[in-house]
Amino acid sequence: MNHLALGYRRFGEPESVLQPEISASGPLRPDMLRVQMICSPINASDLIPVTGAYRHRTPLPAVAGYEGVGVVIEGPLSLRGKRVLPLRGQGTWQQVVDCPAELAIPVPDGIDSVLAGRAYINPLAAQMLIALYPPRGKRVLLTAAGSDCAVLLGQWARSAGAVEVYGIHRSSVHADKLAAMGITPVSQENTAKIAQIAAQTDIVYDATGGGLAETILGALPESGLFVCYGLLSGKPFRQQPQVRWFHIRNTLDVLSAAAWQREFHAIWPKLQASQYGDVTLFAFSEWRAALAYYRQAGRTSKPMLTMMPRYL
Numbered sequence: 001m002n003h004l005a006l007g008y009r010r011f012g013e014p015e016s017v018l019q020p021e022i023s024a025s026g027p028l029r030p031d032m033l034r035v036q037m038i039c040s041p042i043n044a045s046d047l048i049p050v051t052g053a054y055r056h057r058t059p060l061p062a063v064a065g066y067e068g069v070g071v072v073i074e075g076p077l078s079l080r081g082k083r084v085l086p087l088r089g090q091g092t093w094q095q096v097v098d099c100p101a102e103l104a105i106p107v108p109d110g111i112d113s114v115l116a117g118r119a120y121i122n123p124l125a126a127q128m129l130i131a132l133y134p135p136r137g138k139r140v141l142l143t144a145a146g147s148d149c150a151v152l153l154g155q156w157a158r159s160a161g162a163v164e165v166y167g168i169h170r171s172s173v174h175a176d177k178l179a180a181m182g183i184t185p186v187s188q189e190n191t192a193k194i195a196q197i198a199a200q201t202d203i204v205y206d207a208t209g210g211g212l213a214e215t216i217l218g219a220l221p222e223s224g225l226f227v228c229y230g231l232l233s234g235k236p237f238r239q240q241p242q243v244r245w246f247h248i249r250n251t252l253d254v255l256s257a258a259a260w261q262r263e264f265h266a267i268w269p270k271l272q273a274s275q276y277g278d279v280t281l282f283a284f285s286e287w288r289a290a291l292a293y294y295r296q297a298g299r300t301s302k303p304m305l306t307m308m309p310r311y312l
Contacts (some may be wrong), residue, residue, distance in 0.1 A: 007021050009060055011051060031101055038068070038071065047064075065091045084107060114281075121149075123267045145178055
């Protein structure tokens with residue numbers, strides 16, 4: 001079976017090195033599923049490996065994309081025609097994906113495909129962060145608070161018993177949405193206010209690093225925890241005793257297949273009950289426009305590539 005894939009044969013800026021290619025699917029192994037993709041979002045975690053940031057664990061050539069949802073077209077009869085998340089196998093920015101059957105996540109009937117396609121990277125990271133660094137009875141500070149992961153972190157921290165949740169945002173368009181979720185918005189430009197809040201914070205969930213991390217750490221009490229799960233600024237910061245690092249890839253390495261399935265069993269009801277970011281759909285052939293939209297400053301929705309629009 002031939003299908004279209006968005007791949008790269010060298011590292012560099014995604015707009016320069018990503019190219020549509022015709023890929024051929026060979027015989028399917030007994031322990032695998034073959035999935036026809038419905039849609040797949042564009043996340044920072046999809047683009048960073050393309051640049052070569054993780055070249056030591058990214059063999060070339062490669063297909064981009066880490067998450068998405070599709071329909072099983074080959075595998076056990078009981079699964080054919082069912083929607084699954086074909087994760088931890090091949091790159092998801094292609095029309096057909098082969099994935100390990102034991103790691104494919106069944107999608108409940110009540111979950112629409114657009115939501116299901118974004119149920120992995122950000123929800124799983126948020127859920128694991130809450131479990132590893134519980135916010136019950138604590139004051140929480142989020143950076144990049146308008147991002148999908150931080151939005152879930154804020155809501156789930158409140159549900160888990162956080163006393164207060166503050167969210168630092170770059171664009172004013174996020175302020176009202178954060179407030180509606182019970183997250184107190186704080187402008188990234190207001191460094192005095194950030195330092196004042198940080199001085200009374202118990203846990204920081206940080207996705208930016210750089211100068212903002214330095215500002216927060218400069219005011220954070222010695223008893224506070226600064227949990228960094230991303231470096232969206234592209235800039236490092238000085239290490240201090242309060243800093244902890246979270247990399248979702250490291251946690252996956254120690255999860256059994258059964259534990260992996262349990263994580264998503266817990267995610268589905270929380271995701272349905274939460275406010276999540278909006279989505280802008282792009283046909284798979286319009287991937288360049290989708291990337292351009294992703295780069296837009298102040299955008300308020302997530303670009304998503306669609307391979308089978310009739311399932312949306």
